Amino acid sequence: xxxxxxxxxxxxxxxxxxxxxxxxxxxxxxxxxxxxxxxxxxxxxxxxxxxxxxxxxxxxxxxxxxxxxxxxxxxxxxxxxxxxxxxxxxxxxxxxxxxxxxxxxxxxxxxxxxxxxxxxxxxxxxxxxxxxxxxxxxxxxxxxxxxxxxxxxxxxxxxxxxxxxxxxxxxxxxxxxxxxxxxxxxxxxxxxxxxxxxxxxxxxxxxxxxxxxxxxxxxxxxxxxxxxxxxxxxxxxxxxxxxxxxxxxxxxxxxxxxxxxxxxxxxxxxxxxxxxxxxxxxxxxxxxxxxxxxxxxxxxxxxxx
Ligand SMILES: NC(=O)c1ccc[n+]([C@@H]2O[C@H](COP(=O)([O-])OP(=O)(O)OC[C@H]3O[C@@H](n4cnc5c(N)ncnc54)[C@H](OP(=O)(O)O)[C@@H]3O)[C@@H](O)[C@H]2O)c1
Numbered sequence: 265x266x267x268x269x270x271x272x273x274x275x276x277x278x279x280x281x282x283x284x285x286x287x288x289x290x291x292x293x294x295x296x297x298x299x300x301x302x303x304x305x306x307x308x309x310x311x312x313x314x315x316x317x318x319x320x321x322x323x324x325x326x327x328x329x330x331x332x333x334x335x336x337x338x339x340x341x342x343x344x345x346x347x348x349x350x351x352x353x354x355x356x357x358x359x360x361x362x363x364x365x366x367x368x369x370x371x372x373x374x375x376x377x378x379x380x381x382x383x384x385x386x387x388x389x390x391x392x393x394x395x396x397x398x399x400x401x402x403x404x405x406x407x408x409x410x411x412x413x414x415x416x417x418x419x420x421x422x423x424x425x426x427x428x429x430x431x432x433x434x435x436x437x438x439x440x441x442x443x444x445x446x447x448x449x450x451x452x453x454x455x456x457x458x459x460x461x462x463x464x465x466x467x468x469x470x471x472x473x474x475x476x477x478x479x480x481x482x483x484x485x486x487x488x489x490x491x492x493x494x495x496x497x498x499x500x501x502x503x504x505x506x507x508x509x510x511x512x513x514x515x516x517x518x519x520x521x522x523x524x525x526x527x528x529x530x531x532x533x534x535x536x537x538x539x540x541x542x543x544x545x546x547x548x549x550x551x552x553x554x555x556x557x558x559x560x561x562x563x564x565x566x567x568x569x
Pocket of ligand 1: 274275276277278279280281301302303304305307323324325326345346347348349350351365387388389390419436437438439440448449450
């Protein structure tokens, strides 16, 4: 990364973003200031992170000129873009907003970085896939996107614009892990539902390569410091269905493993709108990065220990 500027986490108050801020503080300690920017950047620091350990910058990415003014003022050496309209249902309901946050925003940030020679890692998703099966067993960086919904379509379009402008695109899988009591992500959502007496139905016909959110954040920040360009799949080693993942989560939280029901996308008529299998092949990331990408069982066991 060129220059003495800070590391800027756009979307630092989100599920992944809070972990990016925490990991950036650890990685860049004594070297760079860490700035978290969003509409409410101090809202939810990751567990163990003091609210004054990082600089919080209030920015509405949709307010004309506000983000560009903050970028000029901060002059970051490196940026991670984790701002998004990240929920599939929200993207279906608000496609215009999805376009602004998932397509136009990466274009704008990548354009700014390209003009000033700054490093950008843009965070994307396994859900750019699902419409067409992969050439191999899992989707590699060489498979073309085949989204099945507005979220996947807008993320794929945002990736392409960011790549054209020289950004690195890091595709992540379904994330689980500590959401600081917010009930976010694939594990805390399930544990919170079961703890309050619900019986969620989890699919046995939906496969992912899930990754702990802390591992994902560490990998993204390692990538920020590497001279790697293009797309990289950063994912867990294990292909697992949602129901099996849910049972691991319950066991790790000391909850009864039969607290979730098994169901199928087919039972609920959701086959067209939810991709069955978007498992990512992360072999390139494993060769490039020193950050361990643990299996769900290992990561959940370490968290509950
Ligand atoms: N969660 C997953 O399982 C998963 C899996 C694969 C990929 N990803 C990718 O990872 C990234 C982060 O996902 P996430 O789950 O952490 O999302 P999230 O929890 O919904 O966080 C979204 C972030 O965007 C910010 N934001 C939204 N609208 C904004 C606006 N108008 N101006 C400024 N900031 C705004 C939010 O902050 P404020 O509300 O404070 O503004 C928040 O910090 C996304 O690119 C997503 O596609 C996530």
